[in-house]
Each structure stands twice: as structure tokens, then as C-alpha cells.
Amino acid sequence: MGNIHWKTLLLTFFIFLFGFQAAARKQKVLVLHSYHQGLNWTDNVSEGIQSVLGSEDNVELMFEYMDTKRNSNPEYLKEFANLYGLKHLKNKFDAIIVSDNNALDFVRNYYSEFFKGTPIVFCSIDQFTNKLIEGIDHVSGVTEEIDSRKTIEVALGLHPNAKKLVVINDNQTQSAILNRNNIKSFWPELKTDVELVFIENLLIDELVDQVKNLDPNSIIYLINFSRDKEGNFISYQENIEIIREATKLPIYSSWEFYFNEGIVGGMLTSGFKEGEFAAEITLQVLQGKEINKIPIIQSGYNSFKFDFEEMKRFGILPNQLPKGSFISHQPPPIVPQYRTSLFVLVLFGLIIAIILRYSKLKREQNEKKLLQENEELDRRVADRTKEVVFANEKLELQTEQIIKQNKELEDHRYNLLELVRVRTENLEEANLELKSSRDRLLRMLDANSDGVWEHNFATDQVYISKIIWDKVGYKSVTISNTKELLCKIIHPEDLIIIKQKHRQNKLGYSALFIVEFRLFTTNKDWMWFKAKGQILDYDINGKPLNIVGTLINITQRKEAEEKIKSEERKLRVSEKRWRSLIEQASDGILIYNTDGRILDANSAACNWLGYSTNEILNLNYSEIDSRHSNSELQTYWKKLNASYPSLSFESVQKRKDGTSFPVEIHLSLIELEDSKLILSLINDISVRQETERRILNAVINTEESERKRFATDLHDSIGPLLSSINLYLSSLDKFDSELERGDIIKASVDAVNEALVSIKEISNNLSPHILNDFGLEKAIRSFTNKINLSQAISIRFFAENMEARINHQVEVVIFRVVSELINNTIKHAQATNIEINLSREENVVSLIYIDDGIGFDAKEINAGTSTGMGLYNVFSRIKSLNGSHKITSHPKRGGMMAVVEVNL
Missing domain, CATH: 3.30.565.10 (Histidine kinase-like ATPase, C-terminal domain)
Known part of the structure; x- marks a missing residue:
């Protein structure tokens, strides 16, 4: 028994020990953000994740920030991958949450190297498709889609007098371009007269200038402006502050990080909610659920939110907002706010009720007393009734007199009706005459134009001459279907203008109607007309009854104007391209006539010569050329002709301060219809001449140095040897012995060999x-x-x-x-x-x-x-x-x- 008890205790100890170690190990979750800490969006996603996983005792959260808002080049991403490998290669994560597209791309690109087999939970993925998670084995997550349409619909409904919707978008990313195209796709479906305007691809200063100069009846829809057109990063906090300081107009958005920062509101996408959803998926994975069986969340993170302070600025009431909207900074309900005051009112009401009850009892006592007094009054009334009967008899006599007076009034009314009938007949005759005059007027207008038209404001019917319908190819057009047909065949842009003019005429703001518009003919082309009209009749209150006018076919005039405008645009583009090429040239360019008067100069020529543009245009070319006289220059210019259109020569030009510099000049002939001009391309060759002089001096100095060294080598090496050979050969006559002569000859041969070796060494040094x-x-x-x-x-x-x-x-x-x-x-x-x-x-x-x-x-x-x-x-x-x-x-x-x- 003792042994069994001891073994049981030991087994229990080991189970407790290993169980404690297993429980002590926390599950590790890495949160990989695409952007940097401190960015509103990134911090909101982190808060959403921590709201779920931060309270789990057995979960350890780690955060990494790729900072790709500010650094996104391939070299940086490669170094980030190296850094990630150094930090986390040995870390075993139970799950990885990736926030935004760049982090998901990083995980997909390095999946086999760093993340193989690890469950991947993504969130805030814009423009999500299954292609974004190809190659990732274990994955689920939360997409991100902003609802621009609902935000814009609410903004237009809250501001019915708006004329423009201004969309601010940086246009630097694929998502920004898709958001812009999405707005353009559903805009016609809104059926609104509000003009859609995009502000995008600008520098910060350009953005501020455009926002400051917006129409006062505009609404701003801020999608995003985190990068200007030069790629400079601007935080969300900075761009909303810049826009808010530049304008007093209402601002709407679809991003929650702009909420309470100066926007009215909108259907906002919540980074907190997306992080919360991603954390809930991660928690399911940590609890053992297979991630591939968890469906991807594609909704639930968008909701209507509005700022009460901004609503007050623009007179927006809470009951105007969509049902279920969240309102920040809204004052509390009246009951909790005025609890004490309401208690006092209720108490005061109770006191009033007690007083009223007491008054009722008092009134009942008084009523009993009044009943007694009424009985006495009835007796008095009976006596009074007798007096009234007598008075009625007297009244009947007076009634007979009134009936007689009424008969006399009836006869007078009949006479008045007869007078009105006679005057009505006269008025009808006048109307017939007026109608006849009006018909004659219409025929006169029709004869002096391509057709006439009339719009009756009372019946809202429109009449247009048959000659016009024949021109545009429509047959069997009646007055009843004229207006409907016109709305279909008038150009949409012109129809807006016509409706505005019509509204002004109908309200009596203007008596004239002058509009140029296009009609779509049965030949599938557009025909231009000019409509002139004037209000013809008014009612007794001064309101217009109808408007009559003429139509003139101006198609040929418009085609001629458009052709002229097209030619002008081509000329302006050509001139702008030519001017851009001239100004960007590094060489100086001057254009002058055959008398030498300078007509144009680019910036390089002005900078070299030290003159402003206005100063140089007042000079003659001979004034800046210090080598050639005017006659010599004329000789060069006269050489230029159609068969010899260009030539080159070197000269010296004089600056404004009196200094001069050498130039190489290339002349070209420009032949115009009525004159000839000279194009002079000037190249400063002072640096080239200086370089050539230095190279020449270097070559000369080097050659001289080589000659001196060669002379020294010859003098020091070959000279002594040749002198020795000369000495040996000269002494041959002084010796009679063949042995001594042999020694002299041997010494001479050795000296010659040594001289040959020295010559070879000198030759090797040269080459x-x-x-x-x-x-x-x-x-x-x-x-x-x-x-x-x-x-x-x-x-x-x-x-x-x-x-x-x-x-x-x-x-x-x-x-x-x-x-x-x-x-x-x-x-x-x-x-x-x-x-x-x-x-x-x-x-x-x-x-x-x-x-x-x-x-x-x-x-x-x-x-x-x-x-x-x-x-x-x-x-x-x-x-x-x-x-x-x-x-x-x-x-x-x-x-x-x-x-x-x-x-x-």
C-alpha cells in the first residue's frame, strides 16, 4: 500500500508539472501592418485587434510595421525581408494577422520562406480577389470595400441647393483610380443636376488653391490624399487639417479616421471593426477551428456616422439622417438632462391638482346655492316672456318691410347681369381680333426664320413649325408629344441650359429666351439651332402665360467656328511644344531678322549674356558679337538660302557686364511667307577650349619629361659605356702582347654587351x-x-x-x-x-x-x-x-x- 501511494503521488506531481508547463506556454500571434505606427488607420486596426485578443491571458501579441506609406521601393522591401528573417526566423507563430494589401503581398511573396503552414488572417484588403491569396495554404480574413454611393446620396440629400460635388483623390494608387472610376460609373444613375468635379494628382499648394476657390454651393467628398503628384507622403491628419483650413464647405468621406476631424460624416469604413473581425477569426483558429472552413467577411464594417457639431454648422437635423445613424457630440436627451427641473414641475403639478380638487368641492357648494337663486330667476323670466311676445309682434311688421326692400335689390342685380353679358360679348370680339393678330405675327416670324416655336406655360405644351421637323427628319409630330420628343433628341448638355432658361421665363425673372442648342437628327448626326423668344401674354397677376420665338439653323456657322477653334488649338499646342523645346535647350538660341534685330531668345541665351528677356529683345545681334562687324555678319546671313540653309563658325560674344566668352555658332534659315528669319544656336566653348589647352600642355609636358628622362638614361647608362669602349679601342696600339690585346678586346665586347642590355632596359621602360x-x-x-x-x-x-x-x-x-x-x-x-x-x-x-x-x-x-x-x-x-x-x-x-x- 505504501508503494502504491508513493507512486500515485509521483504520477500526480509529473502530471501537474507537465500540465503547468503546457498551460504556461502562450499562443503567439504576429500582427504585420503595411503602414507605420501612429497612422490613424493602422492604430484603429490595432485597437480593434486588441479589443478581442488583448483580454486573452494565453495569447501574446507582437506587432511589426512595414512602413510602406513612406517607403515602398523594391530595395527597401528586400531589406525588410532580410530584417524579418533575422528577427522571426526562429519564432513559431500560431497565427499571423496581416493588415492592408502590402502586408498580404509580402506574406504571399515570402510564404514558402517564412510562413509555410502558418494560418494567415488578413484584414483591410482593398479590391479583394482570390488571386491575392493564391499559393497561401491556410488563409481567411476580412475584405475592405468603401461605399461611396451611399455617402454621396446622403450628402446630396442633406444639401439640396448644391451645384457641385467635388471629389478629392490623390490618384497615385490602383485603389484610388478604381474608386474614381466607381463614382463615375454610378453617377448617371443618381439623376441629379449637380456637377461632378474631380481634384486629383496635385501638389499640396495646388490643392489648397483649388479648394479655396471652390463654388460656395459645393460639397466636398474626400476619398484620400496621402500622396501628392511628386510622391510626397501626407498623413491623414495633415490632409484633413489642410482641407478644413482652406474651406468652410461641408466635407464628407467614407473613412472613419476622418471622423470627428472636420467632416460632416458619411457611410464610414471602420478600421477598428475590421481589426475586431480579424481578431475574432484568429481566436477561432487558436481554439482549434480549421481556418479554411471560416468564411471570408465582406461586410459589416461600414455604418452611417455623423458629427453633431458639423451638422449644426450646416443646419442638418437628426431626423434628416438615415435610420440607425450614429451621431457624435449630440447633447443628451431632455429627461436625464433636466431631471431636477422635471421633478419640481411634477411636484408643482400635484400641488395644482390638490388646489383644483379643493376648488371643485368649493364650486359644488356654490352650485347648490346657485340652484336656489335660479328658481327665483325663473319666476322673473316668466314675467319677462310676456314682454318678449309683445316685442315679436312688433318685429313681424318690420320683417314685411325688409322683404319689400329685397325685391327692389333683386331687380337691380338683374340689370347688372345684363350689363356684364354685353361687356363679355365685346371682350370675346376683342380676343378674336387679338388671336388673328397673333396668328399673323407667327406667320411673319415663320417667314423670316427657319421656323417658329411656342411654349404655353399653363398647359405645358410646346409647338414647333413643321419645317424644323422636316429638317431633322421626324414625321407625324403632334403638339402632345413634342415636349417628350425634344427631351430625347436635344443634347443633354444643352437640355440643362434650356431648362434653366425656361425656369427663369416661367417665374417671370426674364422676358427673353436666347439659347443655342443641338438636335439629334434621324441621320445620326447633330444639327445646331439658335432659338430666340419673348414672353407674349401675361395673366391679370402679371405671371407669364406663353412665350413665342424663332429658330435659325446655325449648323454651318458652328462647324466653321469649331474648325477655327481646332486650328487654333493645334497652333497653340505646336507653339507650346516649340517654346518648351527652345526653353529646355541647354544651348543659347536667338532668333533675329536679316537686319540683326533680335525677335526671340531662350532662357539659356539670356543667362549666358546676363540680359533679361525684355532687355535682349531691344538689342541688335551685332551689339553682342565682339569679333565680327555688322557687314561681316551680313555676309554670313546672305550666304543662307534654300540650297545652303545652315552654316557654322566660331566667334566671341559680349555679356551685359562687358566680359566676353568664345562660342560656336550654328545658323539656320527660317523662311516665312513674307519674311526671312535667322535661327542662331550658340554653344559656349570656353570649357572645351580650356580642356583642349590643358590636354595639349599635359601632352607637351609629358613628352618633354619623357625626353629628359630618356636623355638622362642615355647619358648615365650608355654614355659611360661608350666612353669605356672608345678608351679600350684607343689603347690597342699601346700593347704589343696578344694576350694584353685580347684582354682589351674582351673588355670592349663586355662593354658593348652591357650597352646593349642598357638600351634594352631603356626600351622596355618606354614600351x-x-x-x-x-x-x-x-x-x-x-x-x-x-x-x-x-x-x-x-x-x-x-x-x-x-x-x-x-x-x-x-x-x-x-x-x-x-x-x-x-x-x-x-x-x-x-x-x-x-x-x-x-x-x-x-x-x-x-x-x-x-x-x-x-x-x-x-x-x-x-x-x-x-x-x-x-x-x-x-x-x-x-x-x-x-x-x-x-x-x-x-x-x-x-x-x-x-x-x-x-x-x-
Whole structure:
């Protein structure tokens, strides 16, 4: 028994121990946000997630922010992936929540590397399709769709006098473009006269200017403006503040992060709600439910919300809002607000009721007393009745007299009716005459125009001459169907204007009607008419009864005007393109006539010469050319003709401040119908001339240096040997012994051999035979090995992909660069080590030269202003071979690195 009890306790201990460890492990959930912490939308999604998972004791939340609102280039995303791998490669997450499209794209692209097998819960995914989750095995989540239509419908209903709906959209993302196209697609279905305007793809200053200048009868619908047209990021808080400060107009939106920031409201998409839904799906996954069996949530995160303070600004009442709308900042109901006052009123009412009850009892006592008094009054009434009977008899006599007077009034009324009948007959005759005059007027108008028309405001019927219907090809048109047919065939844009004019005429604001409009003919084209009309009749209250007018066919005039406008637009576009090309040219451009008077100049010419545009247009070209006289210039200009339309020459031009500079001038002839102009293309060649002079000086100095070194080598090496040979040969006559002569001859031969060796060494220094015979790698290695023999400095040389020979000129230049760099290091750098790397990749040869000597300022060498002619000469040769060079060094830290690249 003792052993069994001991084993039971031990088993219970282990079960408790392992159970405690299993319970102690928390389930890890990573929340991967597309954007940065502090962005309203991102923080709202985080709060929604934490509202569900934050209260779970066995869940550990971790947050990562990709910050793609401000950084979205491929290099950054690649580095973010590397950073994610370093941080979380060993972390095992039970679920991952991804917020917004960029995070979902990141998970999909790196799924097999980082996320294989992990349940993925997405939220806030705009324009969701199944293609966005292809390749992800375990996935579900929450989409994101804003309801622009409901927001716009509510805004139009709350502002019935609005004339424009202004949509602000940055147009920088695919979602923004789809939102804009969505609004355009359903806009015709709203059947509203409000004009739809888009403000998008602007800089911040341009946005502010346009918002400030909006029509006062406008509504603003803010979708998003988080990036301007140059790609600069603007936070949601900043863009609503900018717009709110720029205008007093009502602002609506479909995003909850703008709520309580200055918008009236709308059907708002909630980031908090989307995060909450995603967290609830994640909680189901953590509790063991298969994620692929959880349906994707596509609704429930949009709701009507409105700001009471903004509603007060625009006179909007709560009962005007859609049913179930949430209103922020709304004052509390009257009962809780005035609880004490209502209690006092109720108490006061009770007191009044008690007083009334007491009054009722008092009244009943008084009524008993009144009954007694009434009995006494009845007796008095009886006596009074007798007096009334007598009075009635007297009244009947008076009634007979009134009947007689009424008969006399009836006879008078009959006479008045007869008078009215006679006057009515006269009025009808006048109306007939007026109708006849009106018909004559219509016939006169019809004869002096293409047709006449009439609109009766009382019957709302329209009449148009048959000649007009014949022109547009419609037959059997009656007065009853004229108005309906006109609404169908008048151009929609013109119909709006006609309705506005009609409303003004009908209300009596204007007596005239003048409109140009288009009719759609049966031939499937548009015909232009000009309608002129004037109100003809008014009722007794001064309200218009009808309007009559003429129609004139102006189709030919409109076609001619449109052709003129089209030609003008083409001319303006051509002129703008030409002006843009002229202004963007880096060379100076002047246009002048054959007398030399300057007619036009671009910015480059004005900047070079130091004149403003107005100043230079007051000059003659001969005033700025300091080399040629006016007659010499005329000679150049006269050479230009149709067979010889251009020529070039060099000259010197004078600036406004008196200084001058050399130029190369290209003249071209511009022949117009009535005149000839000269186009002068001016190129400043001062830098080119200076460069040519420096290269020439460098070449001369280098050649002189080489000649001096060659002379020194010949003098120091070959001179003594030749003198020795001369001395040996001159002494042959002084010796009689063949043995002594043999020694002299042997010494002479040795001196000649030594001279030949010296000549070969000098020749190798001028152009090493190893370079010619074996190539660049062998020549540099041989050169460095000789220097290493001195043990004064250590040179390490590495070559890669240099087995094949390259262009001989390139080999010579790179060999001279290496030898000149080594020479400079030995003479000036006080270095102990040199490393040289030579490589070839496809058609590019690269040289990297490094020493550990003292540092220097490399700016002058890179800029080409150094006085050291050796390096300047070799780097000039590199530039001539379409190559590049860069030297880096630090005066304090020391060391030098030169990088040379030559494109073969």
C-alpha cells in the first residue's frame, strides 16, 4: 500500500508539472501592418485587434510595421525581408494577422520562406480577389470595400441647393483610380443636376488653391490624399487639417479616421471593426477551428456616422439622417438632462391638482346655492316672456318691410347681369381680333426664320413649325408629344441650359429666351439651332402665360467656328511644344531678322549674356558679337538660302557686364511667307577650349619629361659605356702582347654587351616588350615583381578573367596608370603596402588600386584641377577611351584608393 501511494503521488506531481508547463506556454500571434505606427488607420486596426485578443491571458501579441506609406521601393522591401528573417526566423507563430494589401503581398511573396503552414488572417484588403491569396495554404480574413454611393446620396440629400460635388483623390494608387472610376460609373444613375468635379494628382499648394476657390454651393467628398503628384507622403491628419483650413464647405468621406476631424460624416469604413473581425477569426483558429472552413467577411464594417457639431454648422437635423445613424457630440436627451427641473414641475403639478380638487368641492357648494337663486330667476323670466311676445309682434311688421326692400335689390342685380353679358360679348370680339393678330405675327416670324416655336406655360405644351421637323427628319409630330420628343433628341448638355432658361421665363425673372442648342437628327448626326423668344401674354397677376420665338439653323456657322477653334488649338499646342523645346535647350538660341534685330531668345541665351528677356529683345545681334562687324555678319546671313540653309563658325560674344566668352555658332534659315528669319544656336566653348589647352600642355609636358628622362638614361647608362669602349679601342696600339690585346678586346665586347642590355632596359621602360608580347596581366606582374625585389615596399597583384587579350591601346593606358600610381606612391605616400586588383566582366575592365600611405585631398584630382601632370595625363587618356576614374583619400586617416573602369 505504501508503494502504491508513493507512486500515485509521483504520477500526480509529473502530471501537474507537465500540465503547468503546457498551460504556461502562450499562443503567439504576429500582427504585420503595411503602414507605420501612429497612422490613424493602422492604430484603429490595432485597437480593434486588441479589443478581442488583448483580454486573452494565453495569447501574446507582437506587432511589426512595414512602413510602406513612406517607403515602398523594391530595395527597401528586400531589406525588410532580410530584417524579418533575422528577427522571426526562429519564432513559431500560431497565427499571423496581416493588415492592408502590402502586408498580404509580402506574406504571399515570402510564404514558402517564412510562413509555410502558418494560418494567415488578413484584414483591410482593398479590391479583394482570390488571386491575392493564391499559393497561401491556410488563409481567411476580412475584405475592405468603401461605399461611396451611399455617402454621396446622403450628402446630396442633406444639401439640396448644391451645384457641385467635388471629389478629392490623390490618384497615385490602383485603389484610388478604381474608386474614381466607381463614382463615375454610378453617377448617371443618381439623376441629379449637380456637377461632378474631380481634384486629383496635385501638389499640396495646388490643392489648397483649388479648394479655396471652390463654388460656395459645393460639397466636398474626400476619398484620400496621402500622396501628392511628386510622391510626397501626407498623413491623414495633415490632409484633413489642410482641407478644413482652406474651406468652410461641408466635407464628407467614407473613412472613419476622418471622423470627428472636420467632416460632416458619411457611410464610414471602420478600421477598428475590421481589426475586431480579424481578431475574432484568429481566436477561432487558436481554439482549434480549421481556418479554411471560416468564411471570408465582406461586410459589416461600414455604418452611417455623423458629427453633431458639423451638422449644426450646416443646419442638418437628426431626423434628416438615415435610420440607425450614429451621431457624435449630440447633447443628451431632455429627461436625464433636466431631471431636477422635471421633478419640481411634477411636484408643482400635484400641488395644482390638490388646489383644483379643493376648488371643485368649493364650486359644488356654490352650485347648490346657485340652484336656489335660479328658481327665483325663473319666476322673473316668466314675467319677462310676456314682454318678449309683445316685442315679436312688433318685429313681424318690420320683417314685411325688409322683404319689400329685397325685391327692389333683386331687380337691380338683374340689370347688372345684363350689363356684364354685353361687356363679355365685346371682350370675346376683342380676343378674336387679338388671336388673328397673333396668328399673323407667327406667320411673319415663320417667314423670316427657319421656323417658329411656342411654349404655353399653363398647359405645358410646346409647338414647333413643321419645317424644323422636316429638317431633322421626324414625321407625324403632334403638339402632345413634342415636349417628350425634344427631351430625347436635344443634347443633354444643352437640355440643362434650356431648362434653366425656361425656369427663369416661367417665374417671370426674364422676358427673353436666347439659347443655342443641338438636335439629334434621324441621320445620326447633330444639327445646331439658335432659338430666340419673348414672353407674349401675361395673366391679370402679371405671371407669364406663353412665350413665342424663332429658330435659325446655325449648323454651318458652328462647324466653321469649331474648325477655327481646332486650328487654333493645334497652333497653340505646336507653339507650346516649340517654346518648351527652345526653353529646355541647354544651348543659347536667338532668333533675329536679316537686319540683326533680335525677335526671340531662350532662357539659356539670356543667362549666358546676363540680359533679361525684355532687355535682349531691344538689342541688335551685332551689339553682342565682339569679333565680327555688322557687314561681316551680313555676309554670313546672305550666304543662307534654300540650297545652303545652315552654316557654322566660331566667334566671341559680349555679356551685359562687358566680359566676353568664345562660342560656336550654328545658323539656320527660317523662311516665312513674307519674311526671312535667322535661327542662331550658340554653344559656349570656353570649357572645351580650356580642356583642349590643358590636354595639349599635359601632352607637351609629358613628352618633354619623357625626353629628359630618356636623355638622362642615355647619358648615365650608355654614355659611360661608350666612353669605356672608345678608351679600350684607343689603347690597342699601346700593347704589343696578344694576350694584353685580347684582354682589351674582351673588355670592349663586355662593354658593348652591357650597352646593349642598357638600351634594352631603356626600351622596355618606354614600351615594355612583355606588354606587347604577353599582354597586360603579365606586364603588370613582371613590373611589380621587379619592385618587390627591392623589399622597400610590398605589392600584391590579383587578376581575374584577364586570360584573353584586350585592345592594345587600352592595355597601354592601364599599364601607364598602374606605373604612374606606383611611382606616386613610392615618391609621396610613404606607404609600405600596395594592393592592385585587375578584372574583366563582359565588356568592362576594372582596376582597383589601394595603398596604406599618408592621405591627401582627392577633390582636385577628381575635378581635373590638380597641378600633377602625370596623373592628369593618364586620366585624360582614360576619359578619351570612354572610361571613368575616381580617387578617394582622407587627409587624416590616410590611405588612398583609385577605381578605374574602361568600357571596351
